[in-house]
Amino acid sequence: MNALKIKGAVALVTGANRGLGYALTEELLDRGIAKVYAAARNLDTLGFLKEERVVPLKLDVTDESHTLDAIQAAADVEIVFNNAGLALSSTILGPESVAEARKEMEVNFFGPLRIIHTFAPALAQSGRGVVNIGSLAGLASVPFMPTYGASKAALHSLTQAARSLFGAQGTAVHGVYAGPIDTDMARGLEIPKASAREVAAAILDAVEAGVEDIYPDAFAESFAALYESSPKRAEKQFAAMEL
Ligand SMILES: NC(=O)c1ccc[n+]([C@@H]2O[C@H](COP(=O)([O-])OP(=O)(O)OC[C@H]3O[C@@H](n4cnc5c(N)ncnc54)[C@H](OP(=O)(O)O)[C@@H]3O)[C@@H](O)[C@H]2O)c1
Numbered sequence: 001m002n003a004l005k006i007k008g009a010v011a012l013v014t015g016a017n018r019g020l021g022y023a024l025t026e027e028l029l030d031r032g033i034a035k036v037y038a039a040a041r042n043l044d045t046l047g048f049l050k051e052e053r054v055v056p057l058k059l060d061v062t063d064e065s066h067t068l069d070a071i072q073a074a075a076d077v078e079i080v081f082n083n084a085g086l087a088l089s090s091t092i093l094g095p096e097s098v099a100e101a102r103k104e105m106e107v108n109f110f111g112p113l114r115i116i117h118t119f120a121p122a123l124a125q126s127g128r129g130v131v132n133i134g135s136l137a138g139l140a141s142v143p144f145m146p147t148y149g150a151s152k153a154a155l156h157s158l159t160q161a162a163r164s165l166f167g168a169q170g171t172a173v174h175g176v177y178a179g180p181i182d183t184d185m186a187r188g189l190e191i192p193k194a195s196a197r198e199v200a201a202a203i204l205d206a207v208e209a210g211v212e213d214i215y216p217d218a219f220a221e222s223f224a225a226l227y228e229s230s231p232k233r234a235e236k237q238f239a240a241m242e243l
Helices: 019-030 064-073 097-123 146-169 194-207 219-230 229-237
Strands: 010-013 035-040 055-059 079-082 129-135 172-178
Touching: 010 019, 019 035, 019 194, 035 064, 055 064, 064 097, 079 097, 079 229, 097 129, 097 146, 129 146, 129 194, 146 172, 172 194, 219 229
Parallel strands: 010 035, 010 079, 035 055, 079 129, 129 172
Antiparallel strands: none
């Protein structure tokens, strides 16, 4: 896979207003990105408006019309970070679990699918690419976020499909499989977490090195070693996890 270059490129980050998306946007700016479309559902929540290389973009990834507007507004984009994510349900047996699973799928799977579908012509050349922010929970189910894990498993499959589809045209496709990150999403988890900024830096290092499957923190690296040697043992290890 061709390695992407950040300096001088044009990027788009979904969910750029907080958490990992905010950290990725800051890290892109520090590494000399020429322009970054900072996409958010609510533009009032974006904190970068004073930086002239940042172009705010209204984008709810579950809204087809927003995605179509985004490609008009950001036709020069070269690297798309599918970062926006949602984690709701803590059990598959709760009264709301089916409805919550649908919402997670809409954001975590259909959102990136819509964006890849819409932006494919813009990304169809060497030096351009997509970075899908997945999760270790998409490789092995985590007991306290089962439907989130299912949506990230769907994203993992989409990442593989996009890689196989776009490989011949030179478009880079990266999957990120992160462990716990210190953001709002993981606020209730009493386990060690990596900082969003260090995870963002590790992701961009790996993107620039042309690494396809990115494990951007110590927890993820250690899990990856187990997962790559035995997916079944990795499943058992996660199944035994407790909060
Ligand atoms: N935190 C972790 O431990 C962890 C671990 C592995 C992977 N990840 C992944 O990392 C990514 C970033 O998560 P985070 O930890 O930064 O979570 P977060 O702090 O909860 O932030 C989630 C971001 O996604 C945005 N978002 C949610 N629904 C959206 C929609 N329909 N359209 C557009 N944006 C939407 C949110 O925007 P609003 O402000 O408008 O809600 C927010 O910017 C996610 O894909 C997540 O699954 C996180």
